[in-house]
Amino acid sequence: MEMLDRAIAGDINAFQTLFAEFQTQLKSYLYRLLTDRNDVDDLAHDTFVRAFSGISTFNRESSLKTWVFKIATNLAYDHLRKKKxxxxxxxxxxxxxxxxxxxxxxxxxxxxxxxxxxxxxxxxxxxxxxxxxxxxxxxxxxxxxxxxxxxxxxxxxxxxxxxxxxxxxxxxxxxxxxxxxxxxxxxxxxxxxxxxxxxxxxxxxxxxxxxxxxxxxxxxxxxxxxxxxxxxxxxxxxxxxxxxxxxxxxxxxxxxxxxxxxxxxxxxxxxxxxx
Structure with a gap:
């Protein structure tokens, strides 16, 4: 909990540590949606940036992982809705x-x-x-x-x-x-x-x-x-x-x-x- 508190307070090192715990799974999830490794790297990076910049709004109604997956899913949705x-x-x-x-x-x-x-x-x-x-x-x-x-x-x-x-x-x-x-x-x-x-x-x-x-x-x-x-x-x-x-x-x-x-x-x- 202390690590999460530090992350929410804006400690990027604490956030990186927590993000790393599910980054591999996040990337495999994005690959199953996007089927392009370059797009996966781009969206995983964008997810990290967007999540950290909005970490103060994380209200703990879910796990941090679920909250980050929601951000990643929204980014993937924006990318995929342009495609057939x-x-x-x-x-x-x-x-x-x-x-x-x-x-x-x-x-x-x-x-x-x-x-x-x-x-x-x-x-x-x-x-x-x-x-x-x-x-x-x-x-x-x-x-x-x-x-x-x-x-x-x-x-x-x-x-x-x-x-x-x-x-x-x-x-x-x-x-x-x-x-x-x-x-x-x-x-x-x-x-x-x-x-x-x-x-x-x-x-x-x-x-x-x-x-x-x-x-x-x-x-x-x-x-x-x-x-x-x-x-x-x-x-x-x-x-x-x-x-x-x-x-x-x-x-x-x-x-x-x-x-x-x-x-x-x-x-x-x-x-x-x-x-």
Whole structure:
């Protein structure tokens, strides 16, 4: 409490210490919303500046973390409302761009072979996929779902972050889960043999050609459970997998970010893959 008192009194060192306790999680949250590491760094910095400059208005109705996440969410909302929601086939369009461009494929291999975090793991690509599909949602649904299911925020805190009633937030989360579950059920070949997307296995075959695809698939609880559980339970399993991964600090962070850049370019969210 003494540290918080000092921060509220304007001690920037005390505020930096408190901010650092959740900065990693804040950045991973922003990445799931923005899908651009440069934008994440900019907005995390802007969040720090805005939070510290307004720290005297913090009334302790929530934790400092929740209050800061609200500032970050508002900044992200301002950034995202200028952009179109993603379509469910965004990854397909990204794959088409990669397959049609020798330069893009070469960039993937350069990262895979040389980057500190250029490995390919199927479970990390499932996290990438979750982020892409969540961007098909309206922003408030996306924020509610990610905060509740990935960062374990209670409904009352999400209500504070979004300035909504708890009842509205429950509906936002429920609707988001329904849309996501439906998309995954129809698209994901890992959990549905009729799914149109088997990108996880295909990319695994490219970057890990000696690794048996079926063996890798069967390491995933999601695959093991696909014949036992209903779609809602499979979605819950997917969120457990996703919350265990930090998209900015994993063995495949750099490669997955390169794939995300390709997807963003393919849908027009980024003008040029190489810029």
């Amino acid at each position: 929601r993603w379509s469910a086939d965004a990854q397909d369009r990204g794959a088409d761009l990669a397959l049609g461009s020798d330069e893009v494929r070469k960039a993937f291999w350069v990262v895979h072979d040389n980057a500190r975090a250029g490995a390919y793991e199927m479970r990390e690509h499932i996290d990438f996929c979750f982020t892409c599909i969540s961007k098909t949602l309206p922003i408030e649904n996306q924020v509610s779902l990610i905060l509740k299911d990935i960062y374990d925020y209670p409904i009352k805190d999400i209500a504070l972050i979004l300035d909504k009633t708890e009842g509205v937030v429950k509906h936002l989360v429920g609707d988001a889960r329904g849309v996501m579950t439906d998309i995954f059920d129809h698209r994901c070949a890992l959990v549905n043999k009729n799914g149109v997307c088997d990108q996880c296995s295909h990319i695994n075959a490219v970057f890990n050609p000696k690794q048996d695809q079926q063996e890798e698939r069967m390491k995933l609880e999601l695959v093991k459970a696909s014949k036992k559980y209903n779609r809602e339970e499979l979605f819950a399993l997917r969120t457990l997998l996703v919350k265990a991964i930090d998209p900015l600090n994993s063995s495949g962070t750099d490669l997955q970010d390169e794939i995300m850049k390709c997807t963003r370019t393919a849908i027009g969210d980024k003008k040029d893959f190489f810029e």
